[in-house]
Amino acid sequence: MITAAEIQPEFESLLERKAFERIRREAFDYIARGAGSEATMKENLGAFSKWKIRPRVLRNVAEIDLSTTLFNRKLSSPFLFAPIGVQRIAHPDGELASARVAKATDVPFVVSSAASYSMEEIASELEESTRWFQLYCSLEDTVTKSLVNRAEANGYSAIVITVDTPVLGIRETDAHNQYSPLEEGDGCGNYLNDPAFRALLARPPEADMKAALQKQIDIIDQPGLDWDELKKIRRMTKLPILLKGILHPEDAKLALEHNIDGIIVSNHGGRQLDHCIASLDALPDIAQVIQKRIPILLDSGIRTGVDVFKALALGADAVLLGRPFIYGLAVNGEAGVRQVIHKIRHELETSMALAGARTIQEINSDLLFNS
């Protein structure tokens, strides 16, 4: 029988291939593979290819300004680090290394609930202004509240609630590999030290690590989460709340009605519902509903600065970078992540100059052509 390890994957980039060569096969598969037949994961990239840039010329592009504003804070460029958990599977320094790059490049960093390190450890590598926290609403309210309180106490400036994971997607390669980074203890940085979480355990993690990790898996998310439940979290914090995983315009409308501060159009990188709509394809209808009342962010398929350009042109205010920076981390730790950020910035700046857009505000759908 052929094992998963014997099948040579198709690589979407040289960077991905290098990451493949660098890390344990199961970890690579966890990062790179998607749910089901991976139709959505592939479609995320295909959606970007359908759009071409229709450039304007003779616009004096001697000065290009990549900066933009989000929640009254100036960003040096219109992107953030997506919340990616378990980063230690890519490199022993995990989130600490990528956070150092976030600080050095002034790019907001969304710390995952399922991070390998704790939000306190990661905060110490970040400027306060670049600290965002991604929340998996726990099955246990006490844990949810504790995570939110800790984020506030540690100077995080926004809470991203992921809403596309009521259950885990069907990830066939991980099942085949019998691999779970949470079971292996690579995503427990925020839980093992959490007082509310520890209070749920019969014995402390130091005495029974296996049971503690299983408890985290059992309670990490809440399948019963709904708009009413979200009101509880709204009451827990005054920080801006964004919902990550919005794909339907009616849900965008509901987000407005529930005083949500921002949305992230995302299908979790094709890791959750296979055969669902590509994020970029979902964006125009959502932008139509939102009408600039709250910021729209987008992820799933951003690979280059040209992709950033296209997402902004179709109505996103900013985007989140996902797999590319994790591949950079796998290939060369902090230096690898820095290279990815610099490359994407350079590509965005160059495509803006060549398309005749001097500022982020000048990027609009008139500069795109759908083929």
Ligand SMILES: Cc1cc2nc3c(=O)[nH]c(=O)nc-3n(C[C@H](O)[C@H](O)[C@H](O)COP(=O)(O)O)c2cc1C
């Ligand atoms: C290894 C890995 C772990 C992830 N962990 C989280 C997580 O903890 N929380 C979350 O909201 N999204 C998580 N995501 C999804 C990303 O935030 C983002 O939506 C996705 O990577 C975008 O797709 P792309 O990387 O293909 O561009 C994870 C993605 C990957 C690849």
Ligand SMILES: CCCCCCC(=O)C(=O)O
């Ligand atoms: C309830 C989902 C836990 C998954 C943790 C990491 C993640 O989001 C991923 O996509 O992988």
